[in-house]
Amino acid sequence: MAKSACEICDLNASAELKKLGDISGKFDYTIALAGNPNTGKSTIFNALTGLKQHTGNWPGKTVTRAEGSFQFKDSKYKIIDLPGTYSLMSTSEDEEVARDFILFGRPDVTVVVVDSGRLERHLSLVVQIQEITNKVVVCLNLMDEAKRHGVEIDVRGLSRDLGVPVIPTSARNKEGISDLLVAIDQVATGKYIPEHKTISGISGESREAVQMVADKLLSIDADLPSPSWLAMRLIQQDSNIQTALVNQTLSAKVDSENIKETIDLANHYHEKLGFDYSDNVAGAIFAQVSKTVKSTVKTDTNQRAFRVDRMIDNVVTSKRFGFPIMLLMLGGILWLTIIGSNYPSSALSYLLLEELYPLLKGGADSLNFPWWLSGFLIDGVYLATAWVIAVMLPPMAIFFPLFTLLEDFGYLPRVAFNLDRLFKGAGAHGKQALTMSMGFGCNAAGVVATRIINSPREKLIAIITNNFSLCNGRWPTQILMASIFIGALVPSYLSHTVSTLAVVGIVVLGIGFTFFTSWMLSKTMLKGQASFFTLELPPYRPPRILQTIYTSLIDRTLIVLWRAIVFAAPAGAIIWLICNISIGDKSIALWTIHGLDPIGLFLGLNGVILLAYIVAIPANEIVIPTVLMLTAMVLGDASIGEGAGVMFEVSDGEIANILHMAGWTTLTGINLMLFSLLHNPCSTTIYTIYKETNSAKWTAVASLLPILFGVIVCFVVAQIWYLLT
Amino acid sequence: MKLSNLAIGEKAIIQGIERGCPAEVHQRFLDLGFVHGAEIHIHNISPLKDPVAYSIYNTIISLRREDAERVLVTLAN
Ligand SMILES: Nc1nc2c(ncn2[C@@H]2O[C@H](COP(=O)(O)OP(=O)(O)OP(=O)(O)O)[C@@H](O)[C@H]2O)c(=O)[nH]1
Numbered sequence: 001m002a003k004s005a006c007e008i009c010d011l012n013a014s015a016e017l018k019k020l021g022d023i024s025g026k027f028d029y030t031i032a033l034a035g036n037p038n039t040g041k042s043t044i045f046n047a048l049t050g051l052k053q054h055t056g057n058w059p060g061k062t063v064t065r066a067e068g069s070f071q072f073k074d075s076k077y078k079i080i081d082l083p084g085t086y087s088l089m090s091t092s093e094d095e096e097v098a099r100d101f102i103l104f105g106r107p108d109v110t111v112v113v114v115d116s117g118r119l120e121r122h123l124s125l126v127v128q129i130q131e132i133t134n135k136v137v138v139c140l141n142l143m144d145e146a147k148r149h150g151v152e153i154d155v156r157g158l159s160r161d162l163g164v165p166v167i168p169t170s171a172r173n174k175e176g177i178s179d180l181l182v183a184i185d186q187v188a189t190g191k192y193i194p195e196h197k198t199i200s201g202i203s204g205e206s207r208e209a210v211q212m213v214a215d216k217l218l219s220i221d222a223d224l225p226s227p228s229w230l231a232m233r234l235i236q237q238d239s240n241i242q243t244a245l246v247n248q249t250l251s252a253k254v255d256s257e258n259i260k261e262t263i264d265l266a267n268h269y270h271e272k273l274g275f276d277y278s279d280n281v282a283g284a285i286f287a288q289v290s291k292t293v294k295s296t297v298k299t300d301t302n303q304r305a306f307r308v309d310r311m312i313d314n315v316v317t318s319k320r321f322g323f324p325i326m327l328l329m330l331g332g333i334l335w336l337t338i339i340g341s342n343y344p345s346s347a348l349s350y351l352l353l354e355e356l357y358p359l360l361k362g363g364a365d366s367l368n369f370p371w372w373l374s375g376f377l378i379d380g381v382y383l384a385t386a387w388v389i390a391v392m393l394p395p396m397a398i399f400f401p402l403f404t405l406l407e408d409f410g411y412l413p414r415v416a417f418n419l420d421r422l423f424k425g426a427g428a429h430g431k432q433a434l435t436m437s438m439g440f441g442c443n444a445a446g447v448v449a450t451r452i453i454n455s456p457r458e459k460l461i462a463i464i465t466n467n468f469s470l471c472n473g474r475w476p477t478q479i480l481m482a483s484i485f486i487g488a489l490v491p492s493y494l495s496h497t498v499s500t501l502a503v504v505g506i507v508v509l510g511i512g513f514t515f516f517t518s519w520m521l522s523k524t525m526l527k528g529q530a531s532f533f534t535l536e537l538p539p540y541r542p543p544r545i546l547q548t549i550y551t552s553l554i555d556r557t558l559i560v561l562w563r564a565i566v567f568a569a570p571a572g573a574i575i576w577l578i579c580n581i582s583i584g585d586k587s588i589a590l591w592t593i594h595g596l597d598p599i600g601l602f603l604g605l606n607g608v609i610l611l612a613y614i615v616a617i618p619a620n621e622i623v624i625p626t627v628l629m630l631t632a633m634v635l636g637d638a639s640i641g642e643g644a645g646v647m648f649e650v651s652d653g654e655i656a657n658i659l660h661m662a663g664w665t666t667l668t669g670i671n672l673m674l675f676s677l678l679h680n681p682c683s684t685t686i687y688t689i690y691k692e693t694n695s696a697k698w699t700a701v702a703s704l705l706p707i708l709f710g711v712i713v714c715f716v717v718a719q720i721w722y723l724l725t
Numbered sequence: 726m727k728l729s730n731l732a733i734g735e736k737a738i739i740q741g742i743e744r745g746c747p748a749e750v751h752q753r754f755l756d757l758g759f760v761h762g763a764e765i766h767i768h769n770i771s772p773l774k775d776p777v778a779y780s781i782y783n784t785i786i787s788l789r790r791e792d793a794e795r796v797l798v799t800l801a802n
């Protein structure tokens with residue numbers, strides 16, 4: 001194929017970029033991507049490696065480090081996407097990941113990604129990193145936004161001042177990536193050696209203290225890297241650095257014996273100078289940065305873009321509209337999801353169940369499959385999978401892009417801002433609003449996101465309550481029950497609206513349980529005060545609609561769908577087996593259902609629902625298919641189902657008929673909605689909770705507490721219902 | 726005066742962080758640019774009055790009331 005002149009031009013460095021994804025192997029150089037939160041590190045990482053790290057317009061999107069690789073010219077690079085960090089001096093969990101890698105991982109190049117429109121704060125991290133290593137490249141990202149905000153930067157002047165390459169980029173538009181590659185290459189291969197800089201302007205006694213401690217360190221090992229930074233950390237009693245020195249991680253010449261005197265000296269200064277010391281160091285850093293910015297950046301603070309942000313905030317966080325708008329957004333997303341998934345869902349089930357299923361059955365017959373084999377494979381595995389695709393794919397394909405648009409716009413942090421007062425009242429962390437929002441997509445993802453919460457107590461509360469965010473896998477149950485049992489109570493032109501309101505009601509109830517449980521835990525098992533918390537509100541960023549739809553379809557929807565299928569297939573097999581293996585005169589499924597029926601009725605549910613929840617522990621997605629299949633079997637009516645353990649295709653109306661025939665009432669529908677909100681997390685989430693908490697006790701609490709609530713709530717509702725009817 | 730007493734529309738200059746608050750909190754304030762001499766004003770107030778979002782160094786940082794009480798400021802003319 002012919003290439004355009006630009007593509008073969010020597011100056012087009014990206015022609016020499018080969019994205020290698022995450023394949024491993026030998027690497028010539030290691031690159032770290034560091035920077036304040038929300039500056040576009042993951043976006044750059046994706047552009048270089050071709051991988052698909054999640055990005056989002058709120059601080060704390062990335063909480064663990066991700067690795068990828070690419071080839072440029074003759075060298076292979078490993079690149080690490082680090083969580084955002086405000087400084088190298090704090091000690092929070094996600095920030096430590098970044099700091100430790102820069103210090104102990106000794107990357108060949110550290111690319112510091114900064115927000116070009118906010119250099120006064122962002123450059124302070126650059127200055128700190130330069131204290132550790134000279135191999136720094138500064139990436140001035142978000143240039144498009146800075147321009148829009150009327151910020152003009154003298155890039156060359158900035159580069160001269162900092163003594164390192166400075167590359168302007170707009171990562172989201174893939175602008176400047178090739179220049180960035182060239183700079184990385186030059187620093188990695190040593191063709192360009194950036195200046196070694198240290199923080200200047202620390203005053204009087206504090207500077208003396210750093211000097212004394214650094215000298216002591218150098219007297220033990222003259223080759224120790226970045227001694228003055230180590231000295232600064234020792235004076236601030238950073239226990240990680242103390243341990244690293246004692247354990248010889250930083251230098252073989254340093255050991256617990258000879259370092260003792262240095263640590264004592266640092267402690268002495270710590271006592272003597274106290275907070276003055278930290279104030280002094282930070283003051284010096286910001287003063288140095290301010291000077292640089294003053295000489296290289298021109299800002300027009302009266303720009304329209306600033307005022308627009310202000311105006312939007314004045315509405316979406318206002319006393320009058322703040323809460324109504326949140327509810328409207330929630331309702332709007334749900335409404336679009338319910339309306340929008342109606343048609344494709346029935347189209348899919350027509351295709352997969354009414355068309356493809358008989359074909360497969362016929363094919364198996366003509367190949368002379370024994371009945372049990374075709375039953376097991378087609379009636380069990382295939383049908384369960386087909387059901388999950390038909391039920392799950394359309395709502396997800398609508399929900400995820402909508403949610404991502406809102407996320408990219410920058411609305412999520414505003415939700416946290418609005419709700420913080422309530423979380424504080426419940427003794428919880430304000431960022432729990434963010435992890436709660438992530439839970440609406442997937443609870444396992446919500447649990448991982450709790451790493452942005454620094455206080456262990458509040459992190460646990462966020463983990464335990466995440467299951468009260470109605471995850472995507474439970475939406476189909478809610479939507480179906482709401483349309484069959486609640487939407488049907490009103491005239492048909494109102495039914496979509498009313499069923500949407502019912503689902504919104506369940507979601508809001510879940511949020512209520514989040515607050516209540518948080519409050520309860522912080523009064524009992526997890527006693528304590530709400531801790532210090534700051535939240536940066538990012539600028540609003542007009543989302544790129546088409547790109548967002550594309551990536552959230554490909555990355556999120558398909559991945560989540562794949563997970564659902566992986567669980568649905570074996571579940572289908574199990575359902576078929578328990579329906580077709582008999583003990584005495586009844587199948588295992590029937591025995592269990594009849595056994596569970598009394599408990600079910602007591603809770604306003606039934607045996608089928610309870611058995612479905614046991615089968616569906618691996619994935620909430622398969623609850624509805626299982627319920628329908630088991631109901632058909634219990635009814636034993638050959639004209640409805642295809643036979644024992646076969647899931648059939650039916651429209652909403654027919655499903656309603658069958659459920660009514662099986663004795664379901666409005667109470668059963670309502671209580672199934674409640675139970676779907678209040679029951680144990682799926683097995684993936686349970687496993688994630690265990691990994692995050694490392695504690696069987698808290699995993700058990702997080703798994704059992706929701707069931708306890710579910711049983712109580714369903715019982716109370718059922719009793720009231722029986723009283724009234 | 727304390728940052729928590731600042732009114733909408735007023736500009737203030739940060740004097741420092743109150744002594745006696747925990748070291749991590751003190752450090753986090755410094756990391757975010759709450760250093761001596763920085764200019765600060767209110768960006769907006771949340772629906773339930775607490776927290777308040779402040780504009781400092783061109784970034785917007787939200788603080789709960791009890792935390793804003795730890796920041797000492799003087800009014801800029
Ligand atoms: N306008 C514009 N937006 C960008 C640019 N680069 C990234 N973004 C957007 O900025 C937001 C943050 O990007 P991320 O890549 O998630 O940032 P990050 O630095 O990895 O953030 P954390 O993981 O939270 O530290 C996303 O919404 C991106 O789409 C850019 O050059 N221009």
Ligand SMILES: [Mg+2]
Nearest residue numbers: 041042061062
């Ligand atoms: Mg990231």
